[in-house]
Amino acid sequence: MASRGPSLPRITDVAALAGVSTSTASKALNDTGQLREETRERVRRAAEQLGFTPDSRGRALSSGRSYTVGLITTDSSGRFSIPIMLGAEDALSAGEMALVLCDTRDDPLREQHYLRSLVSRRVDGIIVTGRRTEPREPIDVPIPVVYAFSPSTDPADTSVIVDDHGGASSAVQHLLSLGRRRIAHITGPASHRSALSRAAATVESAGDALVGEPMHGEWSERWGRHAVDVLLRSGTEVDAISCGSDQIARGVCDRLRELGRSVPDDLAVTGYDNWSVMALASRPPLTTVDLELEELGRHTAQLLLEAIAGSPHRGLVELPTRLVTRESTLGT
Amino acid sequence: MASRGPSLPRITDVAALAGVSTSTASKALNDTGQLREETRERVRRAAEQLGFTPDSRGRALSSGRSYTVGLITTDSSGRFSIPIMLGAEDALSAGEMALVLCDTRDDPLREQHYLRSLVSRRVDGIIVTGRRTEPREPIDVPIPVVYAFSPSTDPADTSVIVDDHGGASSAVQHLLSLGRRRIAHITGPASHRSALSRAAATVESAGDALVGEPMHGEWSERWGRHAVDVLLRSGTEVDAISCGSDQIARGVCDRLRELGRSVPDDLAVTGYDNWSVMALASRPPLTTVDLELEELGRHTAQLLLEAIAGSPHRGLVELPTRLVTRESTLGT
DNA sequence: GAAAATCCGGAACACGTTTTCCTGACTGAA
DNA sequence: TTCAGTCAGGAAAACGTGTTCCGGATTTTC
Secondary structure: OOOOOOOOOOHHHHHHHHOOOHHHHHHHHHOOOOOOHHHHHHHHHHHHHHOOOOOHHHHHHHHOOOOEEEEEEOOOOOOOHHHHHHHHHHHHHHOOOEEEEEEOOOOHHHHHHHHHHHHHOOOOEEEEEOOOOOOEOOOOOOOOEEEEOOOEOOOOOEEEEEOHHHHHHHHHHHHHHOOOOOEEEEEOOOOOHHHHHHHHHHHHHHHHHEOOOOEEOOOOHHHHHHHHHHHHHOOOOOOEEEEOOHHHHHHHHHHHHHOOOOOOOOOEEEOOEOOHHHHOOOOOOOEEEEOOHHHHHHHHHHHHHHHHHOOOOOEEEEEOOEEEOOHHHHOO | OOOOOOOOOOHHHHHHHHOOOHHHHHHHHHOOOOOOHHHHHHHHHHHHHHOOOOOHHHHHHHHOOOOEEEEEEOOOOOOOHHHHHHHHHHHHHHOOOEEEEEEOOOOHHHHHHHHHHHHHOOOOEEEEEOOOOOOEOOOOOOOOEEEEOOOEOOOOOEEEEEOHHHHHHHHHHHHHHOOOOOEEEEEOOOOOHHHHHHHHHHHHHHHHHEOOOOEEOOOOHHHHHHHHHHHHHOOOOOOEEEEOOHHHHHHHHHHHHHOOOOOOOOOEEEOOEOOHHHHOOOOOOOEEEEOOHHHHHHHHHHHHHHHHHOOOOOEEEEEOOEEEOOHHHHOO
């Protein structure tokens, strides 16, 4: 339509310059067919000279694939989905696949809109991710889909999630291995699956060493500070606090310091998420559980690629977390 | 190739079902050409019945456009580029454009790779964004480009940036309007343009009310705390501190509280960035300057769309910031 | 009733690549 | 010399859509 300046060279231009047909040019550039090495070289030089870059739209049309995958996220803030996205993008770009981003902002209408758009683009596959670990309604598209972080409610779908149970356990094991025997657990709202599963794992791993019930509140520093007040006011003896998030743990540390309790000498504290802004800025820096979200993103992309290739891996995949030890349990 | 199940309906299927030719079907669905309303309706019903979604690859090929724009970011952590990205994506999705994500991780090789990939996809345009406000080398592609946050070193390129001068000024004006007349400035490293420009604006706006020189350090809470020690130890009287970032401001507030100084009664504190994790969690919550990055992303996308449409807006566009007032200057 | 204007829909091609099939030339063996 | 076999490369179709042009049918006008 509006031909802006000299448009990019096409393969016919390359072919013309090399004095061959387009099909020969194609074969030369893709290392297929039967051609003399000299011919290949001639075509390659012509392509080089013209700065030819194949138009992937043509290729997409002819190959039936678009070499594109869509990523649908409901998490506009991006705390969790961003690292997943980057990991996925990393894994995909190695295979010359591009990732198109769709942020639904938790709006079902927008989600529908994006799904139509992705299907219309004939995306090779879709990654669906969210802010919470609660399972979500599967999406209905005739394309391979892998769910990341928020699994699908349909167990026949492919979902990659974090092993929250193992993560919480590893924190408790760490505390136990340090000799702590009076462990409290402060975490997020009981309405959140992540809080519940971490709490359950903590209870199970701590056994007799658990002090009281898991304390549920908001995912905030304020709740961490407040919970410390409640905990200490109750008079129960405590030598460690495992927290359901780094934010809570930071609040806990702040409050303990204000009350003159030493971390980790008097009380060891563990966080969860390894959210560097919190974990590193906390005084002292937090021992915490890294969710390895970027790896989760990579793994998700990998599974999606396999599904696209025709061998889908159905069901739930739980990826391990990694315990990061810092001064809040080890001292300096 | 690997025909997975019943492939999606094509426009020929719709045409066949409606008993018309593909061209008629195309016209009916796109509201072009001259057709009887009854025919259009028949085609529409056929499309509906088959769940037809046009293959945008075909459309892309025939229209010469790909209805896709690329976003290149060097900022893998995403503090700044994520909101920009989301804003851009928001503005683009309204126009049925998709955004493909490319995270270069500050690696020139990766950047080259992505550029080739985007050109090969015949992207309609490219948005380039980064982590810092320092100008960056322009990219060399035969496609419209708009730079966001990090402007291009070439003034003939289109760049959208934050009005840092105005932002810092607004914070100082606010402090002055509250009657503060002894204002210190604590900010990031002098090697960062953002720190320098904010400092310059602060010096200019504060005039006689400025206390001492701008204090440069790292962008961290720790530096904020340390700077307070240095400042107060020097014995100079101070009734307000304007900080170059929310992280620094939070550190400042923490330290002041520890030293028994009341914020804002003894000293008012302002931050910069309106990074909610810091600004809201700080005690007290921070009055700060919102960079309106999402709006910046939207505006960038808008300019890119105009450039794609053929009327590029060359040069630098500075977008205003927004002062957000909270307890760190206003009290409760 | 015939010529002109209008309306509707189809055939053909373009977009850029890959791939399948085919042809002509050359080689070597019988 | 002839025949089979190999090799190098070209012609054409396919992918799915949009668009341009054109012809037939219907209506209008004199």
